[in-house]
Amino acid sequence: MLRTIDLRGRALSTPELLAAVPRATAARDEALTVAARIVHDVAARGEEALREQAAQFDNVQGHDIRVPQHHLDEALGGLDRAVRAALEEAIRRVREASAAQIPPVRVTELGAGARVEQRWRPAERVGVYVPGGKAVYPSSVVMNVVPAQVAGVTHVVLASPPQAEFAGRVHPVILAAARLLGVEEVYAMGGAGAIGAYAYGVPGLGLERVDVISGPGNNFVALAKRVVAGVVGTDSEAGATEILVVADASADADWVAADLVSQAEHDEQAAAVLVTDSAELADAVATRVAARAATTRHADRVAAALGGPQSAIVLVDDIAAATAFSNAYAPEHLELHLDGLELGDPRVDAFVNAGAVFVGGHSPVSLGDYLAGSNHVLPTGGQARYAAGLSASTFLRPQQIIAYDRAALADVQDGIVALATAEALPAHGEAVVARFAQDGAR
Structure with missing residues (x-):
């Protein structure tokens, strides 16, 4: 299952640390060529290309690409009450946390009559992408739409793949989440084709090009964003999910194992890494991971992710070495299970490169995925060294106003x-x- 890498007694450079647990890159390299072809096909042929792609990739034909309003209404009407309550609470929490991300207007007086004002202008039109492959992500509807609304975006558009299981409709829970948020312009289109449609527009569907594209997806979606960069704005290039846990001997091995498995169930390319200075904890986590992985619903997917080169248990000399490893790796999700750790502890400040940091045993990544109030669309693949997660600021443009x-x-x-x-x-x-x-x- 999870291999163990012993780095104790070795002083390694950043490249050497990264080489110890390499990320899966081959599939992304191959996806770029395919994504470019799909995007350019949609730019050239519009709706015809989208329908061919739906038949090829989603096994759907003759569906409504532009989702009728009654699909949204029916989805909300049929939504499970518990799921609706959870979505409404997630919306409330993300809305409140996102409001804190809006920079205030700042005026700098450089002298008498010399004034520079800094304002933040929202994008007019944003295209949100919500995946619909191995799992269904109504939470991603919340995480993308709410910050855009809080930022003041005028038009928020949503796209998600058509589902053969639902006669070509977007998954009903995704539609229901969109309806809860008041999103009216929704398209049943997926993958790189949806990104191309957002970037170039599809007049036959009444789809105007957007200004900014956001949302997670598979390698083809991530690389399609790279293809259209410069045509429209995009958020970070989100690839396969990853979790890095830094833990000492005080950590609960079963909690750590549960968190590693939880992220591995996303995708076969997901990365699950534990870095610890405790050989006893490493052994205990390995045992608990094996037990949990064997009994979880997506056991095959989890086994592939945990058995891949991107996942490992890493033994280091001390927590300082674990901190160095984490900062070199720059994970999407970083969990800290350290003795006596709580918010405000200066040890947290040492972990400078991470999309989101989860402090203490009662702050699992799953909390951030749904109801922490933070955003779960985060930079992967080491992009946390220079890129931020999705926030209200993703949809804002700074504008300087000069008056002398x-x-x-x-x-x-x-x-x-x-x-x-x-x-x-x-x-x-x-x-x-x-x-x-x-x-x-x-």
Whole structure:
């Protein structure tokens, strides 16, 4: 099941640490070519290409690509009461946490009459993608739509693959979640084709191109975002999920094992990694993982993920070495199971590269997936070194507003002329001098 890698007694560089537990990349490399072909096909042929792709990938034909309103109404009417209550609570919590992500308007007074204002403008039109393959993700509807609404996006559009099981409709729980959030423009289209449709529009369906695309998906969805980058804005390139647990001897082995298995059930390429300085904990977790993996619903999928090169138990000399490993790896999800750890502990601050950090034994990744209030759309594949998870700011653009009066401009006139001359762009300086030359002429 989970292999054990012993790094004790070794001083390793960041590349060497990453080589110890490599991420699955071959499938992503192959997916880029396919994703580009699919995106460009939709850009060229629109609805015809989307229908061919639905028949090929989803085994669906003749379905409503643009979802009629009554599909949404029927889905909400048939939603399980407990699921509805959980979704409503998730919406409340994510809405409240997302509101804290809106930067305030800031005004900088650089001198009398010299003012620079920083505003944040929302995108006008956002396309949200919700996967519908190995699992169903109404939670992803919440995690994408709510921050966009909080940011002030005017039009939020949603796409999810058509389901053969439901006669070509989008999965009803996804539709119900969209209906709860007031999303009216929904499309039954999936994969890289949906990303292409968002980027270029499909006039025959009344689908106008969007400004920003967000949402998780498989390798083809992630790489399709790379293909359309520059045409539209995108969130981070989310690939297979990953969890890294840093734990010491005080950790509960069964809790750690449960969390590793929980993420492994997403996909065969999911990465589940434990880093610890306790050989006893490592052995106990390995035993508990094997037991849980054998009895879970998606046992085959879990076994493939845990047995892949991207998953492992890593033994290190101490927690400082575990911290170095984690920062090099830059996981999507980081759990910290350390003796006496709680929020505000300075040890947490040492873990600088992670999409989201879960502190203590009662903060599992599953909490973040659903009801923590945080967002579960997070950077994978080491992107946490430079990219952020989805938030309200994903849908905002900073805009600077500059207002100087005559006296304030006069104060910097000589500096502008000097710099313009140094850059051999004299007309830049002359544009300022002209404002004062006119006064002299009068």
